[in-house]
Amino acid sequence: MNVRHLEEADYDPIMAVLDDWFGGRPLAKLLPRIFFIHFRPTSFAIEEDGKVIAFLAGFISQTYADEAYIHFVAVHPDYRGRGLGRRLYSTFFDTVGRLGCSVVRCITSPVNTGSIVFHIRMGFQIEHVTGEHQGAPCTVNHELNGQHRVLFVKRLS
């Protein structure tokens, strides 16, 4: 399996399958085409047999130059539990570290227990906790319509 940069040409094939990867949850709308076009240096795809089976879309903060943000990560359901997420995150950490970042942030939903466990394992800490939702410490009302989010931060060593 080959790790390469995410490209605009990946947008259409990924959009065609993304909601299915999440069991029908409509998450594709969180990922407009601009992430594929304008953040290539810090976005990555893993392919098998010419098809993307996992990808990560991230960028470097333009407000905080030493900080990078992971916006979206997805792994094809048939390829979970094989370390692809870890490989994408490691590639991102190495890349943004070389580009001068010492901090990585990302967020997830309190209901996404698998994601919370994954991030803790990857060395992230939960920050800005202002409440709890379904047992997960989180930042309440972080996004639109009072949606709670778990905010993660990791300091690169």
Add this chain to the structure above:
Amino acid sequence: MNVRHLEEADYDPIMAVLDDWFGGRPLAKLLPRIFFIHFRPTSFAIEEDGKVIAFLAGFISQTYADEAYIHFVAVHPDYRGRGLGRRLYSTFFDTVGRLGCSVVRCITSPVNTGSIVFHIRMGFQIEHVTGEHQGAPCTVNHELNGQHRVLFVKRLS
């Protein structure tokens, strides 16, 4: 009226009114909090009496260093037709020009005739035309679910 950078603290008050500004069209979901946090240098707000009445969220491409992108612009309905949009765009052009950009891109919906006229007046050209929707030349199937978009480009002189 004061033009200043857009700040994370603007997120909650803007989200509370944004869909109303667009006559109930649910556009606020296109503007996650990360645009307020991480793209401050190229995002601007205009205030009156301590309230934001217009704003622009944009960034510099990390793939194409000489290119900037305007992601979202909104003007309070009571303040339209007074040149606030023009003022925000001019501030953006000046700022990204100083930061090394020579090209600005943005997109709109083919149904948004006012936006199309505004961009033409601001010196944008329509590019990558592959069809027409409700009389507007556009790029068909540009975004999710076969949504068409009008793609604009302006070269800064």
